[in-house]
Amino acid sequence: MNNSSIKPPTITLTSGPVTIYPRVQEALSRPVPYIYDPFFQDFYQKVCFKAGTALREDGPALILHCEPAVALEAAAASLIGPTDLVLNLVSGVYGKGFGYWAKRYCKELFELEVGYNQAISAKQVADALEANPEITIVTAVHHDTPSGTINPVKEIGRVVAQHGALFLVDAVSSFAGMDIHPKDCNADIFITGPGKCLGGSPGLSILSISDHAWAHMDHNETVPRSSILSILDWRYAWKKENMFPFTPSVSEVVALGAALDQYLDEGPEVVWQRHELTARACRAGIKAMGLNLWPECEEIASPTTTAVTIPKNLTTEQIHTSARQRYGVTLSAGRGETYDRLVRIGHMGPVAEPIYAVVAVTALGEAVRQHNICVDIGVGIEAVVAEISRSV
Numbered sequence: 171m172n173n174s175s176i177k178p179p180t181i182t183l184t185s186g187p188v189t190i191y192p193r194v195q196e197a198l199s200r201p202v203p204y205i206y207d208p209f210f211q212d213f214y215q216k217v218c219f220k221a222g223t224a225l226r227e228d229g230p231a232l233i234l235h236c237e238p239a240v241a242l243e244a245a246a247a248s249l250i251g252p253t254d255l256v257l258n259l260v261s262g263v264y265g266k267g268f269g270y271w272a273k274r275y276c277k278e279l280f281e282l283e284v285g286y287n288q289a290i291s292a293k294q295v296a297d298a299l300e301a302n303p304e305i306t307i308v309t310a311v312h313h314d315t316p317s318g319t320i321n322p323v324k325e326i327g328r329v330v331a332q333h334g335a336l337f338l339v340d341a342v343s344s345f346a347g348m349d350i351h352p353k354d355c356n357a358d359i360f361i362t363g364p365g366k367c368l369g370g371s372p373g374l375s376i377l378s379i380s381d382h383a384w385a386h387m388d389h390n391e392t393v394p395r396s397s398i399l400s401i402l403d404w405r406y407a408w409k410k411e412n413m414f415p416f417t418p419s420v421s422e423v424v425a426l427g428a429a430l431d432q433y434l435d436e437g438p439e440v441v442w443q444r445h446e447l448t449a450r451a452c453r454a455g456i457k458a459m460g461l462n463l464w465p466e467c468e469e470i471a472s473p474t475t476t477a478v479t480i481p482k483n484l485t486t487e488q489i490h491t492s493a494r495q496r497y498g499v500t501l502s503a504g505r506g507e508t509y510d511r512l513v514r515i516g517h518m519g520p521v522a523e524p525i526y527a528v529v530a531v532t533a534l535g536e537a538v539r540q541h542n543i544c545v546d547i548g549v550g551i552e553a554v555v556a557e558i559s560r561s562v
């Protein structure tokens with residue numbers, strides 16, 4: 171047996187899974203209720219409505235008992251049928267990945283792809299829809315996390331609605347960290363999860379589905395049933411008198427209830443504001459100490475993740491190892507295309523607090539300095555502090 175013990179990190183500044191709130195931690199330690207005990211049936215219904223409230227919907231949200239990546243595949247399988255023409259918007263690794271699922275189910279796939287340090291404009295989407303008026307579904311990632319960039323889905327959603335297509339939005343790493351809800355972007359399917367900005371446990375997905383999308387799924391002749399990829403199976407699971415298609419992830423549901431309470435009690439606007447300030451302060455510090463932000467301009471930089479370009483001749487491995495060994499700070503890497511090109515500092519959930527911008531600048535600054543890249547950490551920290559004090 172290997173006896174060497176790796177110490178857990180001191181501070182986790184990742185872009186998911188993230189550090190969870192204490193009340194989520196407490197919820198995870200509660201007993202596991204039986205799913206058909208009235209206690210859990212009632213609790214489940216309440217959590218679905220609470221998630222609906224957080225999404226600013228009148229009715230319940232739909233919970234799937236899997237990671238959001240599985241929910242995205244389920245949405246592709248359930249919504250997209252053999253008569254659909256899909257326009258997939260790609261500004262990063264998640265957008266690209268969704269296209270592989272979409273292609274499996276649709277008649278024809280169109281892709282609008284930009285550089286992974288750029289955002290897609292509503293105008294580009296309008297032009298693509300004009301060029302291919304038969305398109306029935308548009309799919310987008312709001313915050314393509316491995317790029318640290320935000321697409322303007324509110325504006326894009328208006329263009330898609332005007333065209334009369336359905337709009338599917340991956341808001342996994344933006345919802346609850348900034349002002350975005352299904353209705354804001356005319357989303358027909360809006361997918362998020364507890365393991366990012368909600369500061370919850372990462373094993374569930376939360377979906378909002380429009381009447382139009384339900385009707386489309388009902389008419390999809392290849393829609394999956396009795397399957398992990400079925401959304402229809404779970405349509406009425408929120409009703410306490412109904413059976414579940416299979417055993418839900420009970421403890422994760424209890425934890426989701428706590429994460430939603432945390433979010434709603436603190437107040438969404440307050441939560442978004444500290445995400446935004448932390449990211450802004452972090453960007454100021456990164457630039458001031460002499461490193462470069464990955465997004466092509468700051469207007470599209472995410473308030474929940476700061477992507478920093480890796481200096482020439484350095485690797486992710488070198489930076490992560492230094493930050494972790496010297497300070498116990500865990501950062502996220504790029505993914506796929508962006509791997510070894512950027513490192514990511516997450517500002518999600520409980521670490522979306524401005525003081526963690528000081529931590530990030532210090533750990534990242536020292537990590538690159540250890541590899542002979544000249545940065546001025548002191549100047550970086552002064553810039554963080556200046557940004558924070560400007561806002562109080």
Ligand SMILES: *Cc1c(COP(=O)(O)O)cnc(C)c1O
Binds near residue numbers: 313
């Ligand atoms: C985290 C995340 C998901 C979920 O996918 P995993 O890779 O399984 O964590 C989906 N979409 C986006 C944009 C995400 O950030």
